[in-house]
Amino acid sequence: MKEIKDQIDYLTTLVTTNRVLRFDEVLQQRTKHFTVVLEDLYQKHNQSAIVRSCDIFGIQDVHVIENKYVSYMSNQVAKGAQKWLDFKMYDSINHNTQACIDAVKNSGYQLIVTSPHVDSCFLQDFDVTKKTAFVFGVEKAGVSQQMIEQADGFIKIPMYGFTESLNVSVAAAIILQNVTERIKKSNVAWQLTDFEKMEIKLNWLKKSIKNIDLIMQRYANSK
Amino acid sequence: MKEIKDQIDYLTTLVTTNRVLRFDEVLQQRTKHFTVVLEDLYQKHNQSAIVRSCDIFGIQDVHVIENKYVSYMSNQVAKGAQKWLDFKMYDSINHNTQACIDAVKNSGYQLIVTSPHVDSCFLQDFDVTKKTAFVFGVEKAGVSQQMIEQADGFIKIPMYGFTESLNVSVAAAIILQNVTERIKKSNVAWQLTDFEKMEIKLNWLKKSIKNIDLIMQRYANSK
Numbered sequence: 001m002k003e004i005k006d007q008i009d010y011l012t013t014l015v016t017t018n019r020v021l022r023f024d025e026v027l028q029q030r031t032k033h034f035t036v037v038l039e040d041l042y043q044k045h046n047q048s049a050i051v052r053s054c055d056i057f058g059i060q061d062v063h064v065i066e067n068k069y070v071s072y073m074s075n076q077v078a079k080g081a082q083k084w085l086d087f088k089m090y091d092s093i094n095h096n097t098q099a100c101i102d103a104v105k106n107s108g109y110q111l112i113v114t115s116p117h118v119d120s121c122f123l124q125d126f127d128v129t130k131k132t133a134f135v136f137g138v139e140k141a142g143v144s145q146q147m148i149e150q151a152d153g154f155i156k157i158p159m160y161g162f163t164e165s166l167n168v169s170v171a172a173a174i175i176l177q178n179v180t181e182r183i184k185k186s187n188v189a190w191q192l193t194d195f196e197k198m199e200i201k202l203n204w205l206k207k208s209i210k211n212i213d214l215i216m217q218r219y220a221n222s223k
Numbered sequence: 224m225k226e227i228k229d230q231i232d233y234l235t236t237l238v239t240t241n242r243v244l245r246f247d248e249v250l251q252q253r254t255k256h257f258t259v260v261l262e263d264l265y266q267k268h269n270q271s272a273i274v275r276s277c278d279i280f281g282i283q284d285v286h287v288i289e290n291k292y293v294s295y296m297s298n299q300v301a302k303g304a305q306k307w308l309d310f311k312m313y314d315s316i317n318h319n320t321q322a323c324i325d326a327v328k329n330s331g332y333q334l335i336v337t338s339p340h341v342d343s344c345f346l347q348d349f350d351v352t353k354k355t356a357f358v359f360g361v362e363k364a365g366v367s368q369q370m371i372e373q374a375d376g377f378i379k380i381p382m383y384g385f386t387e388s389l390n391v392s393v394a395a396a397i398i399l400q401n402v403t404e405r406i407k408k409s410n411v412a413w414q415l416t417d418f419e420k421m422e423i424k425l426n427w428l429k430k431s432i433k434n435i436d437l438i439m440q441r442y443a444n445s446k
Contacts (some may be wrong), residue, residue: 056302163278
């Protein structure tokens with residue numbers, strides 16, 4: 001912890017005060033109480049919109065499963081909203097969905113699949129106090145059978161028209177906005193721990209500085 | 224009114240009972256208390272997602288302004304969610320924004336622009352009891368200066384990350400879901416009048432029947 005703190009102090013001198021204040025402000029609103037799992041989404045605009053929503057509503061960790069499709073998240077240098085989130089990629093050849101399910105559950109999250117088709121809890125009745133991973137599936141087809149079988153629960157957004165499902169990025173945003181607003185009114189410890197904040201802040205500082213490898217090398221040599 | 228009712232009774236015999244029940248069920252949730260104005264949106268996936276959200280949350284009327292861009296709504300035969308909404312197109316050569324503003328205000332709506340950039344009311348504090356048209360502007364640039372100058376108010380969704388704006392279809396969905404959920408808990412008369420329901424039902428019946436022109440001709444001749 002001391003070492004991280006020293007590195008933060010060092011790198012803080014290399015960016016503007018405003019930037020550091022912005023980091024601290026955003027970190028106050030970040031959470032790992034909720035996380036998001038994207039299973040095989042392939043439309044770039046949907047992935048991009050979900051990533052922006054995660055940043056905006058304070059979700060720090062995003063799990064990306066690639067089965068049939070290669071996610072745009074793994075294809076490019078992180079930029080925009082993507083730069084400030086932590087992605088866990090599940091993209092080996094086989095069993096990507098299972099690897100993700102295991103990792104998420106082992107981290108203490110219940111797995112909640114959002115689906116209008118399954119007998120589900122309505123969003124407004126969903127208990128936000130448990131650590132939850134919200135799973136969003138591929139466009140049209142939805143999440144895999146494997147995911148459904150291992151889900152701890154299902155939620156849906158009440159719908160009143162002819163259309164049977166919301167656009168996936170729209171559904172994600174409505175859910176994330178709703179649950180983050182409600183958790184902030186609860187007495188659950190939804191915020192990051194001090195250590196988590198420091199880890200992320202160090203990471204953000206590094207991403208904000210050009211030639212960071214050289215600078216970290218110089219820093220290490222000075223110790 | 225009698226005439227519309229007779230036509231509905233006649234056409235009802237030509238579709239399945241389930242379909243008619245579905246129409247009645249959806250009509251119970253439809254509203255003209257809120258409406259949506261899309262100013263110059265050009266990305267098809269955003270327009271398509273907003274139209275689906277309108278259908279899902281019960282917004283019957285959508286106003287589409289075309290200035291620089293031709294909306295996909297005007298380009299194709301209505302299908303999917305689009306089929307069940309009423310579109311007002313503002314697509315003459317000049318003054319489309321002004322024509323829409325005038326039409327909407329003359330129908331008794333206040334004009335509320337959704338913008339993260341203006342000093343705005345937060346969504347959760349927005350008074351849902353007034354008849355409101357929510358305006359969404361073109362991707363990136365937002366609504367026009369003309370629209371901003373004539374707006375009756377501004378709302379924004381609280382945001383906690385680095386990203387400065389939500390995807391437009393995501394913002395629209397969050398707002399429509401929030402205000403329709405709240406209006407249903409209020410004692411405002413948000414539902415359609417019996418006459419409005421009948422007009423829409425007749426329209427939906429006509430859209431559900433093949434060779435409707437021939438059938439209506441036969442119906443007229445029988446009178």
